[in-house]
Amino acid sequence: MKTFSFNVKTSRTVKAALGRGMENVPAQFPALFAGADKLCLVTGSDAPPSLRARALSLFPEGKTPHLYFWLPPSEKAKTLEEAGRLCAFLFDNGFSRNSLLIAAGGGAVTDLAGFAASIYMRGVNWVSVPTTFLGQIDAGLGGKTAVNLGGAKNIAGTFHQPALAVCDTAFLDSLPHAELRSGAGELVKYAMIGPAGLRSELLKHLPRAVSGDKTALTACVSACAAYKLKLVAKDEKDETGLREVLNFGHTVGHALEALAGGRLPHGEAVARGARAALLISRETRSLSAADHRKLYSMLDALRLPPARGVRRDFKKFLSLVSKDKKARGAENRFILLEGPGRPFAAENIKPALLRKAFAEALK
Numbered sequence: 168m169k170t171f172s173f174n175v176k177t178s179r180t181v182k183a184a185l186g187r188g189m190e191n192v193p194a195q196f197p198a199l200f201a202g203a204d205k206l207c208l209v210t211g212s213d214a215p216p217s218l219r220a221r222a223l224s225l226f227p228e229g230k231t232p233h234l235y236f237w238l239p240p241s242e243k244a245k246t247l248e249e250a251g252r253l254c255a256f257l258f259d260n261g262f263s264r265n266s267l268l269i270a271a272g273g274g275a276v277t278d279l280a281g282f283a284a285s286i287y288m289r290g291v292n293w294v295s296v297p298t299t300f301l302g303q304i305d306a307g308l309g310g311k312t313a314v315n316l317g318g319a320k321n322i323a324g325t326f327h328q329p330a331l332a333v334c335d336t337a338f339l340d341s342l343p344h345a346e347l348r349s350g351a352g353e354l355v356k357y358a359m360i361g362p363a364g365l366r367s368e369l370l371k372h373l374p375r376a377v378s379g380d381k382t383a384l385t386a387c388v389s390a391c392a393a394y395k396l397k398l399v400a401k402d403e404k405d406e407t408g409l410r411e412v413l414n415f416g417h418t419v420g421h422a423l424e425a426l427a428g429g430r431l432p433h434g435e436a437v438a439r440g441a442r443a444a445l446l447i448s449r450e451t452r453s454l455s456a457a458d459h460r461k462l463y464s465m466l467d468a469l470r471l472p473p474a475r476g477v478r479r480d481f482k483k484f485l486s487l488v489s490k491d492k493k494a495r496g497a498e499n500r501f502i503l504l505e506g507p508g509r510p511f512a513a514e515n516i517k518p519a520l521l522r523k524a525f526a527e528a529l530k
């Protein structure tokens with residue numbers, strides 16, 4: 168098992184454990200678990216039985232049996248109502264500030280459970296156990312929690328670091344191909360924005376990772392987690408621009424997810440958003456045609472299916488892009504590229520270019 172500890176600037180030391188086929192995590196982090204009077208395992212109602220079995224082998228029940236809380240599938244979990252339902256469940260079952268939440272599931276589960284953990288009694292400890300490829304390379308790490316509001320993504324949220332993040336790549340054995348491909352969408356993002364060493368490592372493993380190769384998946388999780396945690400440690404609250412580069416592909420990606428009513432997998436939306444961001448980068452002459460071709464070809468390994476179910480409504484798209492919380496008061500704000508590994512923020516992209524970018528994302 169590989170273990171990272173990282174210091175987040177404003178709060179505390181956060182631990183991350185990473186490996187394949189782990190057992191009995193509490194025995195390895197006794198201080199965190201010995202102090203917990205109650206423990207609630209939160210997961211998605213559509214998760215396969217093997218997920219719960221693996222979660223239990225990671226966190227075996229001791230003297231105090233676990234409580235279980237099931238969330239609706241995927242994005243349906245990310246609502247204020249579900250956060251309220253979870254907080255009420257904790258209260259009814261006598262959870263205190265010393266209790267512990269364990270969120271085992273995809274990014275929707277870790278986003279929602281982390282959010283509930285941040286507001287219940289003004290904040291209780293939680294353990295993030297991402298079980299999707301996307302969750303292990305991104306969503307389950309870094310302490311951003313959120314729910315969706317008004318048909319838009321992640322509008323209410325908090326920064327609340329998990330006390331511990333556990334990425335066990337054995338969870339990925341039951342992941343369907345579409346979810347592996349979705350995770351690979353975020354992986355390509357890292358390959359585009361990250362340093363040359365990370366890019367070559369990820370591109371080496373990408374084709375085998377998408378087809379579920381265990382060694383390739385573990386290598387990708389390890390490389391991406393280390394890179395993300397380094398950025399988070401330097402800019403936990405997304406204030407200096409360091410962490411913001413992780414939003415590459417997300418301005419358009421989030422708009423597409425909203426236009427699909429939650430039916431487009433997140434990583435696939437990000438990959439389409441990356442296409443749009445590459446086009447804007449080229450058309451605004453920050454990216455050369457040669458670099459555009461090189462970066463665009465990284466998306467080929469994903470073999471994205473047609474973007475079914477996304478409303479082709481440009482007016483709504485424009486409004487979603489300008490209401491994105493990342494816009495920070497500007498008309499819109501994008502992370503673009505000047506070349507591989509050279510991201511920068513740009514604002515107020517004109518509607519005519521956004522129309523082309525929308526068409527590019529939907530190709």
Ligand SMILES: NC(=O)c1ccc[n+]([C@@H]2O[C@H](COP(=O)([O-])OP(=O)(O)OC[C@H]3O[C@@H](n4cnc5c(N)ncnc54)[C@H](O)[C@@H]3O)[C@@H](O)[C@H]2O)c1
Nearest residue numbers: 211213214241273274275298299301306311338341342433
């Ligand atoms: N907080 C962050 O920093 C951050 C970063 C990126 C994405 N996100 C969020 O993460 C969410 C997407 O996460 P996701 O891609 O994990 O999707 P998801 O949470 O919707 O999960 C996708 C599906 O996979 C199933 N699943 C989970 N683990 C499984 C396993 N081991 N085997 C079989 N099936 C399994 C789930 O039940 C679900 O049906 C989005 O809401 C996105 O906004 C958050």
